[in-house]
Amino acid sequence: MKLSKRQESILEIVTNYGPITGERIAEMLSLTRATLRPDLAILTMSGLLEARPRVGYFHSGKSRYRVVAEKLNSVLVDSVKSVPIVVNEKSFVYDAVVTMFIEDVGTLFVVKEGGLLEGVVSRKDLLKITLGGHDLQKLPVNVVMTRMPNLVLTTPEETVWLAAKKIISHEVDALPVVRKLTLPDEQEGYEVVGRLSKTNITRLFVELGEGY
Ligand code: ADP
16 A cells, blocks of 8 residues: 555654644644645555544554455455356357357356356367367367366355465466355255456456555
């Protein structure tokens, strides 16, 4: 988090003299209390300073990175996920390529009858199969997908930070956001309720940088 020169000075004063009132900080900086108000608001909202009536401002004891880390750990996958784009396991590679273009996504989730997640198809899975000289209109997509139980998954309740760690450590572009599902015939698995891609995480990163 980038602080202005004046905000840095306020932090230093509060660190050295806190708890200290807004008036006193203003005096020390030879400014008016009104001028300082937006800076004090930013410092308290960001969690670096705390304010108590009749006591004044004091340092929260958290470093800037600690504040950012806390924020990141409070954002859940549910609030940043996108709509999942799914294809049936019986559809063909050709249809998967068309769906990828129409939906403008890089990862498709493959589901079986009943909606249980079966696999993931990425751009390179499809590119690779086009090199083999197959008839793409007759080749089922489940031949090229990465399948359960080898899929890396996330849930709506997981923190975006943990999900992002999975994306990095498994070197994939997107994770299916899933919920456990038991079908009427007692088949157990996961239904896909969303898609978490690198784009979702980049968007969150941009929003955090803008100070939302
Ligand atoms: P690309 O193929 O465009 O580089 P990825 O890096 O996401 O895209 O995919 C690399 C490989 O990992 C592909 O074979 C793909 O099927 C597989 N894959 C993609 N997403 C997942 C996931 N969430 N879990 C397991 N494997 C995945």
